[in-house]
Amino acid sequence: MSRRYFVETYGCQMNVHDSERMAGLLEEAGFVRAKGVEDADVVVINTCSVREKAEDKLYSRLGEIGSMVDEHGRRPLVAVAGCVAQQEGARLAKRSPWVDVIVGTQAIKMLPILMRDAAERDGRAPQVDLHPYENVSFPLGLARRGDRVKAYITIIEGCDEYCSFCVVPYTRGHERMRPKREIVAEVEEAVASGRREVQLLGQIVNHYRAPDDPGCDFAGLLEAIHDIRGLLRIRFASPHPRHVTPRLVEAIRDLPKVCRHLHLPVQSGSTRVLQSMRRRYGREDYLRLVDEVRGAVPAISISTDMIVGFPGETEADFADTVSLTEQVRFSSMFSFKYSERPNTLASKRMPDDVPEGVKGRRLAELQEVQRGIQTRLHEEAIGTEVDVLVDGCSRRRRTELAGRSSGNAVVNFPGVPELIGTLVTVSVKRAGPHSLWGEASHRPCKSK
Ligand code: SF4
Secondary structure (H helix, E strand, O other): OOOEEEEEEOOOHHHHHHHHHHHHHHHHOOOEEOOOHHHOOEEEEEEOOOOHHHHHHHHHHHHHHHOOOOOOOOOOEEEEEEHHHHHHOOHHHHHOOOOOEEEOOOOHHHHHHHHHHHHHOOOOOOEEEOOOOOOOOOOOOOOOOOOOOEEEEEOEEOOOOOOOOOOHHHHOOOOEEOOHHHHHHHHHHHHHOOOOEEEEEOOOHHHOEOOOOOOOEHHHHHHHHHOOOOOOEEEEEOOOHHHOOHHHHHHHHHOOOEOOEEEOOOEOOOHHHHHHOOOOOOHHHHHHHHHHHHHHOOOOEEEEEEEEOOOOOOHHHHHHHHHHHHHHOOOOEEEEEOOOOOOOHHHHHOOOOOOHHHHHHHHHHHHHHHHHHHHHHHHHOOOOEEEEEEEEEOOOOOOEEEEEEOOOOEEEEEOOHHHOOOEEEEEEEEEOOOEEEEEEOOOOOOOO
């Protein structure tokens, strides 16, 4: 009988896509997907270490899985993958006796072999591979995609930016670009399998330079993908503000399939804090960039990431973060309290000196401001029409469909499941802080 696997994922879209690739690798090795952890012979936990909380979650989850024993006294084989695996290595197995395999971020192709070896050794010593394999190629058609409508496509692995708070350069390694021909072939394959939207992924997507086509930058890659028939939408995450070029802004403006949404992580509104973060732009540079982008593409929505309580952040610095938030009017924001991450420059040189209570208060205040902005932006959309790529049924009501506008707003409307995967024009009738509600109009989509 085939052995069953289950992959549990924490963290970002890159982790979600790595899990899709690991699922493909395991299926090629003869495993079949289990319904859940409870009926799996092999459990892979794909981890994130960007925030301290995610790491704590892993250890408690390992404890839960380790205590799952069947009627024969057997427990599943457990593999830990992703950033925590890379960061902690064999220490993971010392802290949790349930770990059989530890596979680093650049070694996921080794997962089936490590699993087989762990099974043969009856789980005695954990199998560990943290090698920084350079090759970023994966066989075409390998990923077992979890979404019927959109496909994640990695274009860059790793990062060389070394922002002082960020663990990614240490866990995902230095920046490596995938060949353009592979990316284009993967988009074609995703479209042929019914996906209508692609999301190009990388730590800094707009740093892309095609290793197999020296003249091709990120805007050039968007142009190449844009020509693929059957593809309706292109998104990407995340660009770095200091690498947004006029050519990229023109590509967003001129290529109809590129969505009118830019996730542009700012991290703080204070130039002083941005300098300590080693972001290499200041508040005014960021605001100027937002003006340029909006000048070229007036309807674009801009979202961001923000950290509060970075070492040395004063009340005045935090006030700058709030005022920048109000000035830009972000369409959405991922906001976090700063937490020290291993190996980073901040953890070595900057004392974590903002008290937890102050961080919590600042985060709550910022989130309240952002919630108000989102509510107002959504209310301003009432009475307009938006083109929605339908990606499934609404979470609340099965008779409602849900999808996203080009600007990335969640839109719900009554409709039949046959519309999933199509673009529908929706008249917006109602708004909340997190989504819009409307009715399908019978006007054909102009798209964008
Ligand atoms: S750009 Fe900075 S924040 Fe983003 S992944 Fe690289 S080091 Fe981390």
